[in-house]
Amino acid sequence: MINWLIQQSILISLVCAFILLFHKPLLKQLGAHHMYSLWLAIPLMLLGSLILQFVPNLLAESKLDTFEHYRVLASLAVKNSESLIPIPLVAALWLSGMTVMAALLLLQRRYLNKLLSKSKPYAHTQNCDLKNHTPILADTLPILQSPEITSPMLTGVIKPMIIVPADFHKLTAKQQQAVLDHEQFHHERGDIITNLLAYGLLAIFWFNPLCWLAYRRFRDDQELACDAQITSSMNTDEKIAYSHALLAYSQHAQMGMLHTHYGNKNILKERIIQMKKQHGKSTIAIIAMTLGLGLASLMLNQQVLAGDHQSSSKESAKESSEKSTKAIKSQAHSIHPLTRVEPKYPKEAAEANQNGYVQLKFDISKSGMVSNVKVIKSSPKGVFDKSAVKALKQWVYKKSKKGAKGSKVQLDFVIDEPAANVERIKVTAN
Known part of the structure; x- marks a missing residue:
């Protein structure tokens, strides 16, 4: 097990280092949507490793x-x-790290439960859709308001909901709707579950510093992809209004495993610049990229495991x-x-x-x-x-x-x- 972890950690480091080093030109050429999809290379590579482990007959x-x-x-x-370090001690250290990561996840779950218990329905949007001034549709996520947060967020796997800060009503109707659409798209894309899976991989390879850097960059790319989706159909004035909403809620970066982080001052400039450089989202391109990454991952693992x-x-x-x-x-x-x-x-x-x-x-x-x-x-x-x-x-x-x-x-x-x-x-x- 330890040998497998080290082997996969080396491969993951190579992929993470490549994406991190060439992130800026890749983002410029691919766009936010395809850049976000590029992170599929890591789970696909691990999946390829498992396939080769349990189906060794793939190799003649x-x-x-x-x-x-x-x-x-x-x-x-x-x-x-x-x-140097005995294998049992290495295994104990790895398990200790996994335990700490699991404890952090439980602590955040406890924090969110406490936050939800003190939140109240957002009265300003209970009966009216902000964009069309019509009754809210049944499939709209519940919207709660809490004075304890400083930025909107999406949370919940089984019962997803959007939580907004106490001053959310100060935004214009268009800004509110854009922010809510942003969080709604997080839900439609399944980002909460994706974040949990990404955190699970981070917990397994917690000892690799490149994995921590890659996890943060992955979460930032997630927000860029969401911005690209929401602003793709906006005109210039609407994009300016959306930028003002980002400015209002980008004072604190709320990186969480069980919720999205709309406000992130670390990539505020990057998010605003990307709104000026819209790239189209091609479903065929994303599928092709996913298949290409899967094949490349399988081949890379096959080369590493060829010694077996x-x-x-x-x-x-x-x-x-x-x-x-x-x-x-x-x-x-x-x-x-x-x-x-x-x-x-x-x-x-x-x-x-x-x-x-x-x-x-x-x-x-x-x-x-x-x-x-x-x-x-x-x-x-x-x-x-x-x-x-x-x-x-x-x-x-x-x-x-x-x-x-x-x-x-x-x-x-x-x-x-x-x-x-x-x-x-x-x-x-x-």
């Missing part, structure tokens, strides 16, 4: 060899991990680009490992620049557990045996009706991979 596997080969690389990180399922000598030429355990060939049956614990490269062997391999024989139970692990052959003898056996005992295979007896695996311990431009030919003796 050779079924000609008796031995399953895995490559274990020695690096400073692997070598020093034995003496190499199929031939042609694919093995790409092994040098992988930083984790490399799977070269697969067993001659359909029972494949779902969880593999990478053996620790013995410190003494790494310091001595020593390579080697261990061939192991073992049984797989119906539940996928490994047992009866025995060393068939190793070189140098006894150097890597203990590390290989300890790791293999923790592997978990796919559940099956009969299990497997006498499965075989070879773990190759290699200090450094050759350069990518060096041709490699694997020679075996039968």
